[in-house]
Amino acid sequence: MEKIMYDREFNRSIKDPENFWMEQAANISWFQKPQRALTKDENGFYRWFKGGKLNTSYLALDAHIENGRGEEIAFIYDSPVTQTIEKITYLDLRDRVSRLAGGMKRLGIEKGDTVIIYMPMIPQAVISMLACARLGAIHSVVFGGFAPHELAIRIDDAKPKLIITATSGIEVDRIIPYKPMVDEAIGLAAHKPEHVIVYNRRLGAARPDGENDIDYSTLMKIADPVRCTEVDATDPLYILYTSGTTGKPKGIIRDNGGHAVAMYYSMKNVYGINPREVFWAASDVGWVVGHSYIVYASLIYGCTTVLFEGKPVRTPDASTFWRVVSDHNVKVMFTAPTAIRAIKKEDPQGSFIGQFDMSGLRYLFLAGERCDVSTLKWAEGKLKVPVIDHWWQTESGWPIVANMMGFKEHFKVKPGSATKPVCGYDVQILRADGTAADKGEEGYVAIKLPLPPGTLPNLWGDTNRFVKGYLDKFDGYYFSGDGGYLDEDGYVFITGRVDDIINVAGHRLSTAEMEEVVAKHPDVAECCVVGIEDDLKGQIPLAITVLKADADIESFQLQAEVVADVRKEIGPVASLKKVLVAERLPKTRSGKILRKVIRAIADGKPYTTPSTIDDPVILQEIHDLFEEQMVGSFEQKAKQSS
Structure with missing residues (x-):
């Protein structure tokens, strides 16, 4: 199929979002197709694909199996810290997910219940996320190793019926016992979950037993596999907490329908990857990048995804990333500029790169922290592939500004710019009074409503905070919290959080x-x-x-x-x-x-x-x-x- 042109598609997405996104929605398998793309809820907030019925776990697993891909590799677990590599097929992953979902169902977990997942970067973390999605339960992944006090805050906010954890995480030089931290957090929290499922990693970490503890492996043996639960497109898939200015974390909600459509769309059009190819997001499932591009987007789109348990350096050295790319024939990689800077610090000449076959790598995408020009140029020069700086947020769930590599035309890279708005995002630069800034004039980065599918529809249990934090500053716009400007060519330059502007x-x-x-x-x-x-x-x-x-x-x-x-x-x-x-x-x-x-x-x-x-x-x-x-x-x- 011939690739399409950016300008045409972008203009369609802004001028006619209803028809544009209904076309994109046809790419995923619905149990009941939505009749409309865009509606408003009782709060007056925009919602996507109301009336549509689906299941995200079905899209990630069952749909591929039904299309004859059950024996193909769904994801690769690569752990240099434990020297483990495991390749898991769609069939194997579906069986593990459906069995854990069955075990959770035995414990009383139903559609709409919340579950906190506090896990290291191991297959059981991904299985737990997909098992929740299979039941229609709402998961909240808390980064493994968070302090008990912070975990307790999230327990009280999400009010989970169940917590899923492991005995430990493992860093370069130490084992981090998780179970004692979970027990302490439950002791601190006012809300008490009914059960704690514990996966034993057998790394020697302390595992105090509680009366409501359930052993993960035992549960998997006695559980019966279950089919997918039908959920509404507007039902929540997950809650992901991000830091807030008040000290209390904000619970970003992600829905099922809009999220699935956006994930599929972004893999094809932003990242320019094909189904069956290997995609690697070198992040953690505790962050939005891990949710979107380790787990959901890759699996929904039909790519093999890499789950990496390690660091860019010291596991064992600055060659680790290039070894993973070579070993697994990674076509598109996504990481943070910080990771590349850490590698550059240890190996300034990039001498490790030449030791591996990197010929399969097509693009390197960077996001999470603003990418400085020297890091971009170093990566371009050493890897000899396009290095794409793109910008998005936990709130958006997928890229807002990017060089869309799935389109016929790729824009010339301008170091310091994340290039142009992604289809669906009407990005504008506003002055403090809400008027449009001139080209080259720095202002507030805002997005004209409606936001596209996959973005946050609200905050968990805090509509007032949602309105005050994102919608009040400029009427009819989502305020990103960042400053920036547009140049004469329409390139977006993000200059950082607005409180990083200083007055000298x-x-x-x-x-x-x-x-x-x-x-x-x-x-x-x-x-x-x-x-x-x-x-x-x-x-x-x-x-x-x-x-x-x-x-x-x-x-x-x-x-x-x-x-x-x-x-x-x-x-x-x-x-x-x-x-x-x-x-x-x-x-x-x-x-x-x-x-x-x-x-x-x-x-x-x-x-x-x-x-x-x-x-x-x-x-x-x-x-x-x-x-x-x-x-x-x-x-x-x-x-x-x-």
Whole structure:
């Protein structure tokens, strides 16, 4: 089939969403087809495919088996930390999923019940998600290893009837016992789940038994497999919690119908992959990327998906990603820029890449953290394939802005831009008063309603927060929380969260723009720039860098060179004077740098350690670095004491 043109399809999706998305809905198997694409619910919120009946687990598994693909590989489990590789067919996966669903049904789980999944990156995590979908139960995957307090907050919000967990996760150098953390979380929570299913990994972790505990393997032996439960397109598939400004996490709801249509559409048109090819999203099932592109999109579309339990480095080294691509003939890969920066730091010359057969790799997609130009160029140069920076959010569930590789024309890559809006997303840049910004003028990134299928219809149990957080700022628009601009060619440039714009002596400056300059320095592996308080100018920028493994430069020389670069490319108004060298940057487990927390430490303000932080010890390291270098509030305290 001849590929279609972007402009024609995009314009159709915006001007006639009803017919456009009804056409896309025909690509999936419905138990009862919807009569309309777009309606509104009792709150006045847009809903997709109301009246349609389906089951997401059926689309991911049974539909392929009925089409004669039962013996083909559905997913590959690759775990360098346990030195395990397992290839699972659609038939095998369907049988395991239907049996676990049968076991859950014996425990009283029904359509509409909620289930929390607190698991490492193992096949049982994917099986648990699909088993919930099979029953019409709503799953909420909580990233394995989250602190008991944070898990307790999610238990009280989701009110699960059941928790599914494993005895442990495994990191590079340690075993993380999960079951004691689950028990502590249940003890802290006001809501008490009726049962806890525990999968025993036999890695030696502590496994305290509770009176309501059920052994996963025993349950699988006694359970009878079950067929798929018919659900409405607008019924929730899952809840995924994302951090909120109030400290209480927001429960993003994903529906069944719109989600399935969007997942299928994105695999074909955004990622440019074909059914039966291998797709690898190097993420975690605890994040939206894992939900969308490790589990649901890949399986619904009929790709073989890779479930990877490891890190980009130290499992065993910076060659791991390339080994996985080579071993499993990955055609399209998706990861975070942070992962590529970690590999680049350990192997600046990319020497490991040449040790593997990478000829099958067609594209590398990057998202999760804004991709700096130097990382993009490094990956392009070393991999010799198109590297596609694209932008989306937990709330959207699939890409908002991308170079759509399934279309006939591929746009020229402009480093720093995620290219153009994906079909269905009417992305606009607005001024504070709601008027449209000029081309090249930075403003607020908003999306004209209706949002396309697959995006959040509401927040779990908190409609007021949904309206206040996303819909109130601009009437008729979804507000993304990000700043950005459109260039003359219609390319979208995301400059970062709106609170990452700093005011230096009355000049509004983007810290993202400064980061681009700092990241270009040949000795810098990664960096961040934050605005800290200053008595004279209101705010001034501070750069924190992590150097490449082979870097040989003194910190004072680095500072002089970076300051000169920023002055040359942005101008003296930027007022960047301080450049620090750190061993590492504080990040979430999905790779986002915790700029807000860094600012708070520098300004001497209280902050809450985010539940999503990868390693809390790094915050103390940053505190000590600021104190040693007399940064921000530490400098003020020194002046006061003298």
